[in-house]
Amino acid sequence: MIPAIVVFLYLATVLYIGIFAFRRAKSKHEAEDYFLASRSLGPFVFLFSLFGTNMTAFAILGSSGHAFTNGIVTYGLMASSSGLVIPLTIFFIGTRVWALGKKHGFITPVQMFRDRWECGHIGTVIFVVQAVLLVPYIIIGIMGGGTTLSAISGGTVPYWFGGAIVAMVVMGYVFFGGMRGTAWVNTFQTTLFLLFGAIALIVIGVGMGGFQTAVQAMQSTPALAPLLTRERISPLYFFSYTFIPLSAIAFPHILIFCLTARKMSQFKKTVIFYPLCIMAIWLPCVFLGVMANRVADVPQIRAKQEARRVLATQGRTLPPEARDELRDQSAGDDVILLLLQRYAPLWLAGLLGAGIMAAVMASDSQILALSTMFTEDVFAYYGHKQRFGEAVQVLTGRVFIVIITLFAYIVALRAPETIFELAIQYAFSGFAALSPLLVAALFWKGSTKWGALAVTVWTAAAVVAVAIFQHVIPAPAPGPATVIWSLGGAEVLSRTPGGTAVFGFMPVVPMVIVSVLLMIVISLSTRKPGQVTLSKYF
Amino acid sequence: MKKLLLTLAVIALYVLHQDFWFWRVAHPLVFGFVPIGLFYQACFSIAAALLMWLLVKFAWPSHLESEIEKGHAREDAA
Numbered sequence: 154m155i156p157a158i159v160v161f162l163y164l165a166t167v168l169y170i171g172i173f174a175f176r177r178a179k180s181k182h183e184a185e186d187y188f189l190a191s192r193s194l195g196p197f198v199f200l201f202s203l204f205g206t207n208m209t210a211f212a213i214l215g216s217s218g219h220a221f222t223n224g225i226v227t228y229g230l231m232a233s234s235s236g237l238v239i240p241l242t243i244f245f246i247g248t249r250v251w252a253l254g255k256k257h258g259f260i261t262p263v264q265m266f267r268d269r270w271e272c273g274h275i276g277t278v279i280f281v282v283q284a285v286l287l288v289p290y291i292i293i294g295i296m297g298g299g300t301t302l303s304a305i306s307g308g309t310v311p312y313w314f315g316g317a318i319v320a321m322v323v324m325g326y327v328f329f330g331g332m333r334g335t336a337w338v339n340t341f342q343t344t345l346f347l348l349f350g351a352i353a354l355i356v357i358g359v360g361m362g363g364f365q366t367a368v369q370a371m372q373s374t375p376a377l378a379p380l381l382t383r384e385r386i387s388p389l390y391f392f393s394y395t396f397i398p399l400s401a402i403a404f405p406h407i408l409i410f411c412l413t414a415r416k417m418s419q420f421k422k423t424v425i426f427y428p429l430c431i432m433a434i435w436l437p438c439v440f441l442g443v444m445a446n447r448v449a450d451v452p453q454i455r456a457k458q459e460a461r462r463v464l465a466t467q468g469r470t471l472p473p474e475a476r477d478e479l480r481d482q483s484a485g486d487d488v489i490l491l492l493l494q495r496y497a498p499l500w501l502a503g504l505l506g507a508g509i510m511a512a513v514m515a516s517d518s519q520i521l522a523l524s525t526m527f528t529e530d531v532f533a534y535y536g537h538k539q540r541f542g543e544a545v546q547v548l549t550g551r552v553f554i555v556i557i558t559l560f561a562y563i564v565a566l567r568a569p570e571t572i573f574e575l576a577i578q579y580a581f582s583g584f585a586a587l588s589p590l591l592v593a594a595l596f597w598k599g600s601t602k603w604g605a606l607a608v609t610v611w612t613a614a615a616v617v618a619v620a621i622f623q624h625v626i627p628a629p630a631p632g633p634a635t636v637i638w639s640l641g642g643a644e645v646l647s648r649t650p651g652g653t654a655v656f657g658f659m660p661v662v663p664m665v666i667v668s669v670l671l672m673i674v675i676s677l678s679t680r681k682p683g684q685v686t687l688s689k690y691f
Numbered sequence: 692m693k694k695l696l697l698t699l700a701v702i703a704l705y706v707l708h709q710d711f712w713f714w715r716v717a718h719p720l721v722f723g724f725v726p727i728g729l730f731y732q733a734c735f736s737i738a739a740a741l742l743m744w745l746l747v748k749f750a751w752p753s754h755l756e757s758e759i760e761k762g763h764a765r766e767d768a769a
Contacts, residue, residue, distance in 0.1 A: 229708070229735075233708065237735075237742075244743070251755075252755035252758070368724045368726070381717035381726040382714065382716060382728060383713075383714050384714065388709065388714065391709065417753075425740055425744050426740065427740075428736045428737070428743065431736065436736075440725075440729070
């Protein structure tokens with residue numbers, strides 16, 4: 154129960170930070186202050202909050218779970234590629250969006266698109282697609298909160314109550330503190346989970362009696378040795394993953410965060426330190442996830458390994474439902490929690506549990522972004538701000554936060570978690586496919602609203618198509634993929650154990666390439682915006 | 692010339708991420724316990740931070756900020 158008490162203290166602290174931010178609120182430009190903290194964040198808060206916003210539950214729980222099953226490849230696949238691509242997009246796109254926001258008063262990306270391409274309802278279509286892709290994150294954040302709190306308290310706090318507490322706390326500090334509260338809480342949370350990785354590595358390393366023996370033992374075990382290399386993942390799949398971090402800058406909550414910096418020079422530290430922050434969190438988590446395979450005295454870990462073994466040896470003869478069940482049993486998302494329970498003293502397990510909660514609760518920025526987008530792109534755009542005034546607009550934003558959190562909580566109680574994990578998997582590809590919108594808006598005079606609409610509709614259609622395909626065709630057992638369509642000996646479309654492959658690539662690769670082609674072809678054949686508009690951007 | 696070199700550096704680092712040469716080997720174990728493939732990718736992260744430092748130092752789009760400052764100065768004067 155001690156770890157749970159430490160986590161409750163942590164939750165009370167973040168709630169207080171949100172309420173303290175509320176008391177610091179300025180009233181001159183109410184909407185800009187609530188939704189963008191009056192564009193006033195300093196360099197330290199900007200770096201840590203932008204980074205924290207992008208680090209979800211997946212950074213700690215998912216990374217170690219993926220590494221538990223797939224080995225060291227997880228780091229190169231998800232962390233080091235993000236460490237290159239995300240700061241590059243912040244450098245080239247984030248700074249430009251910040252400057253345009255400062256110049257023209259934009260609060261959301263859709264406002265910029267509407268102005269840049271002289272469009273109205275096409276902006277609304279972009280808003281809808283962005284919102285639909287964002288909602289699963291909020292739901293999974295609440296689910297993660299409920300699961301983690303229940304696990305940390307040893308089941309004393311039930312899932313429904315844990316989820317309710319996390320939902321209330323996040324809703325509380327976003328409701329009161331707006332962007333300022335969210336940024337401060339994110340800064341506090343990022344500090345916590347940056348410390349988490351190093352401390353967890355030392356504590357578990359000491360507990361295991363050093364890593365040298367464990368690694369050497371893994372090398373001499375045929376079933377575990379491949380986890381120290383990357384042979385379980387194909388080079389094409391590895392290459393495909395470098396497209397996924399393109400999604401980061403297209404996420405509305407990240408773009409909106411880019412508008413909060415006081416000066417553009419505040420991007421400098423963020424761009425330089427981003428790869429190092431990712432390394433500080435992911436490297437220990439991935440390594441510990443791999444090392445968990447050597448822990449023989451935790452029954453839950455042994456059960457996962459047994460499920461993995463059965464799936465690999467008998468998977469092909471089992472029905473799809475049995476394979477899915479074995480996949481769930483072998484999933485390693487809780488291995489880091491199990492390692493902490495095994496090796497960390499109680500008081501430290503509480504602190505480290507708070508670090509995990511910090512990562513799980515990253516849904517705050519998404520809730521605020523959805524509220525900002527709704528009030529600016531729908532409420533204000535369709536004339537309600539003029540009719541009712543700025544104070545009502547902010548109130549609408551706050552009511553929206555309550556409604557969306559309640560909705561997410563109710564769905565989290567009723568739906569299985571795997572559905573939303575899949576939805577997030579599609580959402581990453583979806584936002585990556587939307588990234589050409591930003592590049593075209595900022596760097597290509599010739600881009601048009603019809604090109605933007607084509608990219609948005611294509612993204613929505615592709616995400617739905619991949620989801621239906623994966624739902625209809627069951628995942629095969631570990632090993633070769635099931636080829637659905639081949640042409641002249643080339644495997645065009647396959648169902649892999651982890652998802653879908655198009656010519657051996659992940660779907661994100663053709664999705665982004667088709668988006669780029671659509672933007673070019675449709676824009677070249679339609680009318681450009683007027684000279685007055687173009688002169689604002691080029 | 693500066694821009695060309697930086698562009699080449701970005702492309703080179705992107706290509707270096709696909710380190711197929713360490714794909715199927717764990718040895719040598721750096722510090723006795725870190726597989727070489729993981730150590731390489733950790734070094735890649737440090738190289739990415741250095742590249743970002745070079746971009747910030749030599750290709751920072753400071754014109755974007757100065758345009759805004761000029762705009763504010765014009766507004767103040769008016």
